[in-house]
Amino acid sequence: MRGNIAQLMQQAQRMQETLQRAQEEIARLEVTGSAGGGMVSVTLTGRKECRKVRIDPSVLSDPEMLEDLIAAAYNDASNKVDAEAQAKMAGATAGMPLPPGMKLPGMF
Numbered sequence: 001m002r003g004n005i006a007q008l009m010q011q012a013q014r015m016q017e018t019l020q021r022a023q024e025e026i027a028r029l030e031v032t033g034s035a036g037g038g039m040v041s042v043t044l045t046g047r048k049e050c051r052k053v054r055i056d057p058s059v060l061s062d063p064e065m066l067e068d069l070i071a072a073a074y075n076d077a078s079n080k081v082d083a084e085a086q087a088k089m090a091g092a093t094a095g096m097p098l099p100p101g102m103k104l105p106g107m108f
Helices: 002-029 061-094
Strands: 031-033 038-044 050-055
Touching: 002 061, 031 061, 038 061, 050 061
Parallel strands: none
Antiparallel strands: 031 038, 038 050
16 A cells, blocks of 8 residues: 555656646747738747737738737737647646646646
């Protein structure tokens, strides 16, 4: 019985270390989303901090369209961060089944 508990504790410790590495990798990510056929792009970190915004000068004359394109590019980048984070965390948990809706620390 003691051997089983010790083995479970070791597995839990390895899982925690793997999850921490995955969270660190996610934090170092930089993902770019775009909109308007690349007329606007937004680069976010894995923590969804904005690093860069690129705007094609041709859209500067239409403020409403520019606002929409910036929002769409941000949302595209945000969705990419979420997908990358989910993939990395799924790899870290090695298929460990989680209850529906449960998120591990570091997941958005």
